[in-house]
Amino acid sequence: MPGRRRNLLSLAVLVTLLAGAAFALFGACGGGDGGSHDVVVRLATPSGPTATPTLLPGETVAALEPPELVLSTYEVYQAGAVLVSVTGDIRGGQVTFLGRKFPLTPGSQSQYTFVPVDTEDPPGEHVLKVDVTLPTGTKGTLQETITVLATEWTTDYLEFTPEQVTELLDPAVVAEEAATLKSVYTKVTPEKLWDGFWQLPVAGALTARYGEQRSINGSEPAGHHGGTDFGALEGTPVTATNSGRVVLARPMKVRGNMVVIDHGGGLYSGYGHLSAIEVAEGDVVEAGQQIGLVGNTGLSTGAHLHWEMASNGVLLDAVRFTDGTNGF
Numbered sequence: 493m494p495g496r497r498r499n500l501l502s503l504a505v506l507v508t509l510l511a512g513a514a515f516a517l518f519g520a521c522g523g524g525d526g527g528s529h530d531v532v533v534r535l536a537t538p539s540g541p542t543a544t545p546t547l548l549p550g551e552t553v554a555a556l557e558p559p560e561l562v563l564s565t566y567e568v569y570q571a572g573a574v575l576v577s578v579t580g581d582i583r584g585g586q587v588t589f590l591g592r593k594f595p596l597t598p599g600s601q602s603q604y605t606f607v608p609v610d611t612e613d614p615p616g617e618h619v620l621k622v623d624v625t626l627p628t629g630t631k632g633t634l635q636e637t638i639t640v641l642a643t644e645w646t647t648d649y650l651e652f653t654p655e656q657v658t659e660l661l662d663p664a665v666v667a668e669e670a671a672t673l674k675s676v677y678t679k680v681t682p683e684k685l686w687d688g689f690w691q692l693p694v695a696g697a698l699t700a701r702y703g704e705q706r707s708i709n710g711s712e713p714a715g716h717h718g719g720t721d722f723g724a725l726e727g728t729p730v731t732a733t734n735s736g737r738v739v740l741a742r743p744m745k746v747r748g749n750m751v752v753i754d755h756g757g758g759l760y761s762g763y764g765h766l767s768a769i770e771v772a773e774g775d776v777v778e779a780g781q782q783i784g785l786v787g788n789t790g791l792s793t794g795a796h797l798h799w800e801m802a803s804n805g806v807l808l809d810a811v812r813f814t815d816g817t818n819g820f
């Protein structure tokens with residue numbers, strides 16, 4: 493018995509070191525950062541009738557680790573997002589920022605959410621608060637100050653035919669499609685379906701940025717473009733920006749043939765104007781998997797991909813998921 497006890501203890505020490513190394517390697521990726529004791533507990537108690545270690549007086553298998561707040565960035569642009577993670581032992585929690593509330597979702601080694609900043613949110617310093625519940629039922633609050641930076645919006649001048657304007661810009665049509673997408677984008681799947689880095693979904697030139705204000709047939713610039721457009725030849729492959737589950741794959745009036753992927757935790761990516769949809773609702777897709785082809789369906793003046801991302805119902809600048817400005 494003393495021999496096996498020593499082995500178990502050294503295994504625990506080894507695993508602690510390995511978990512520490514893993515934290516150092518993956519801490520910057522977000523959602524997967526965190527403490528080491530979970531791993532120690534799992535591996536130090538192997539299955540089998542004789543394998544359970546006997547605790548000495550005063551000894552514990554693993555002490556509760558206090559929660560710690562980890563942010564991907566302290567400075568975030570309008571239409572950017574902050575990856576908020578809480579490591580340590582918590583039962584659950586909720587983030588409050590700019591008057592909106594976001595539930596934490598269990599990740600691989602932390603609980604997390606992508607906190608969105610809307611296009612019209614005021615620049616300046618704002619407090620981000622996280623209310624957590626510990627395993628004992630005790631409640632606590634963690635907080636940090638985040639600076640919202642102003643994004644300068646550009647203007648896009650578009651020309652549409654009278655038929656397109658009357659049929660497709662009909663406010664009722666636009667409102668109906670917005671309501672359909674809102675009902676998708678505001679659901680929070682309490683499960684981490686993404687992993688690692690975010691990829692650009694198409695090989696093409698950026699032709700319209702997120703947030704661009706639009707002048708249609710010479711009208712006063714208004715609104716904000718809800719996605720990022722990439723010009724590409726019809727038939728160019730479109731791939732998933734990250735892993736997830738397809739929750740919408742069907743024709744829409746404005747966005748044309750549209751695919752939406754749920755990445756878990758209230759985060760979604762959408763791909764519009766496709767000439768072909770190559771996945772079905774319910775499919776599980778990997779990062780980089782082909783989901784359709786570039787097209788010119790819906791309200792579109794040429795073959796291009798309209799790529800959008802939304803967190804907890806707020807449309808975000810998808811490019812900021814790939815250029816490092818969100819800190820992940």
Ligand SMILES: [Zn+2]
Pocket residue numbers: 700717719720721797798799
């Ligand atoms: Zn677009």
